[in-house]
Amino acid sequence: MVLVEELLLQPTSTSMLLGLLIILLLIVYRLSSDDKSNEENKDPPGPKPLPILGNMLQLNLKRPYLTLCEMSKKYGSVFTVYFGPKKVIVLAGFQTVKQALVNYAEEFGNRDITPIFSDFNKGHGILFSNGETWKEMRRFSLTTLRDFGMGKRGSEEKIIEETHYLRKVFEEFQGKPFDTSQPLNYATSNVISAIVYGSRFQYSDPQFKEMVNRTNENIKLTGSPSIQIYNMFPWIGRWLKNWRLIMENYKTNVKQIKKLLDNLEETLNVEDSRCFVDSFLMRQKNAEKAGDKDSLFHEQNLIKSVSNLFAAGTETTSTTLRWCLLLMAKYPQVQERVHKEIDSVIGARQPVLEDRKYLPYTDAVIHETQRLANIVPMSLPHATSCDVTFQGFFIKKGTCVFPLLTSVLCDESQWESPHTFNPAHFLDEQGRFVKRDAFMPFSAGRRLCLGESLAKMELFLFFTSLLQHFHFTPPPGVSEEQLDLTPAVGFTLSPSPHKLCAISRTSNIYFQDIID
Template identity: 90%
Template sequence: MVRVEELLLQPTSTGMLLGLFMMLLLVVYYLSSDVKSQEGNKEPPGPKPLPILGNILQLNLKRPYLTLCEMSKKYGSVFTVYFGPKKVIVLAGYQTVKQALVNYAEEFGNRDITPIFFDFNKGHGILFSNGRNWNEMRRFSLTTLRDFGMGKRGSEEKIIEETHYLSKVFKDFQGKPFDTSQPLNYATANVISAIMYGSRFQYSDPEFKEMITRTNENIKLTGSPSIQIYNVFPWIGCWLKNWRLIMENYKINVKQMKKFLDNLEETLNVEDTRGLVDAFFVHKKNAEKAGDKDSLFHEQNLMMTVFNLFAAGSDTTSTTLCWCLLLMAKYPHVQERVHKEIDSVIGARQPVLEDRKYLPYTDAVIHETQRLANIVPMSLPHATSCDVTFQGFFIKKGTCVFPLLTSVLYDESQWESPHTFNPAHFLDEQGRFVKKDAFMPFSAGRRLCLGESLAKMELFLFFTFLLQHFRFTPPPGVSEEQLDLTPAVGFTLNPSPHKLCAVSRA
């Protein structure tokens, strides 16, 4: 576990600068009004913060969600924690998170934009924007994605096409150990690319591969301890290796993406739009013709919207699939039951989405993987859009809020065995699939993941096709017990690096 004091003790320029900064700001601690309670209002309880540092010395900076879950046991389902001088309200447990995000959707519906995300989003795009920009870009993206088949037959056909490209890659390893994460990432990235651009990429395309590598590296680095510290004290960014690497990756991606988007604009046919990007260009041109100087259909919003959809549409889905295959290798008796169900219902034909209702155990395995994998444990940070009294506590407008999704997915009042892999969580006594209200991997409310329907289709079709054709095992010499389920450190929780064998069932 990495704590701030360990960073400060390291003989680095960053550690010394942090130490000096801490001592200087201790002098002006009581000038910080955010540390003091609102007079006459009851605020959520929490651990006593230190001057300037707040509670970060108490946090596991590699896995802060674990510390926050432990704190909730002491301070309750609504509590306060300070990341440096910044106040954060943490919501824990299914009932509290659902009440806030669904029943108080407007009040908790804004996005808190941390320094690392503002550095390259600047309030544009979908994921890290608010107000009119967020409303218009989300509405446009959701409507356009649906027009191009997201969650419908059109996207099902795109996914099915991609399953065959992916299967070929797996077969080429001829049962030898390989890292499944890379081809899975390429496959899911191609599905969202087909919807956004109207075309897919070859897995061997060097620019495509480099774009994904840099994007994945940035997602991982934003969850690193040094970037957690940067979000508290953003003035230290230029001295942090991880911050410099994130910004360098971002600049290269922007340059590469701009070249690609320029080519799409040059070949645009307004009578035959190929995907979301073409639709954006049509809106942009119409706004220019109308002389709309306040139009939000400009280059910055296009670039950020594409990056948001590309990253969100590929990383979380491919990560979940990676967990699926790892868990199949870890628990061969579960894998065997999935094989038998697929064989009896589908046989050798192509799986389609309609099969899901007839494959309750397979569906339960996918859902249980999403629950246990806990891909985005703290969700993306929210912010209150107005002053609100919630569960008897006063929370100021603009306060950062962490809906602790891991506390929902592992809520002991909602799950029989929350810390174990148990597909029975989603099955009734007759073996039929049952939905669970506490299943919230896509969050809830106004900020619900707009790609949820596409992700669900991808997870079912990719997983079912792969399990139809392959049996997944640990590498030779490695037992099922030795397969590590400890997640890697990152903004999203990937499995630790590992290899599996995909043995053909033909």
């Protein structure tokens, strides 16, 4: 050993060669150690990544879920893919996704926060937070939303009230073609606004319209290829037009939210909580009185939580309803059967939630729409909360995980015709509604959508009310076959831009159409 040290101290070619030899031996030793370790801690397989770019060149950045589904056929239900330099574990198929999110709920229960969502939330709020912040905000939100009737009679009344306003908008088009997206966005936004802010907005209110439109635009832009690339290489953000537009929209929405919060705080009555915001402000003031400097009930968590609820409670439900109406126009025989069931059970009275058990076919149509539309195909990204060995593979703590929900909703082992619109997936031989374990549009486990019960109520009440009063058709000159079911590019999968005709079922036009 002394001889080695002496040689290394001499600036000769011999010492340099010996030094290189020692380094080479160390590398070989390390690699052999890693190989032995990998026998016990085996990484999931996957396509070989390129330096820096990872598997980016193999991914369809407009529709990455399609590429990932194809990769799962080659690499299995648990595999590795690199989004740029970032390692991601993809979970595919019903059994694997369920096992991870339900049986390993704690291990796969953290949220991976991509750069674009970090820009918005900064670790605050409900959707894109972890640790104590997430636990406290989710617990408070669930309790408070239930107190204000989420999934109960209180929210049912708010939804029913909103169905009347929505129907009036549809009637104003008098059977002429129109884009259903904005009216449906405003209706679903008002339901969550009534719970969060304690009041609804007029559809004509310019500030309300702008806030909803900006939110929906941001949801669309966050799924664009340029933002996918930004998430891989965040340093390019300021040069991206979409990133600048997203941040501008978000900052403007925050200003509007602050105004609404200030108005509610000025009229706050601690003896009478009117809404989610009131309940939060009361908790905040109590913490301030108690001198609790570590309280999580502060302005940033309030703004981010309200923003999360408004975005999540609006776009996903309205998008699903758009798919519902598009599919009714696409498949008139299905629509006619829904009409007949609603007419026989409800007639002309207002549909209520209690009717759902007596409308199995209508309920099946709604569920099948959610399944086929699969509007959040990759779920929101998860992260491992600790080192975990899953299905024989070792996954390190903090690794990003994509539960591929589209692979669950189209799992060929779970659905008879996974790629076609088939309400029979949710009906037994007697025509009764049946639940399916592989129906996971709201995800599962610890990160299950907290607004699931509200969304289910909205989908049923809005859909039955609209189908009770209207018959939906393609615009004149467009056949059912020409209606395009290809989703638009975005963070969620919304229908491509289209127009429909909402023909009143009491009008002469509708009855003449039936006779013809």
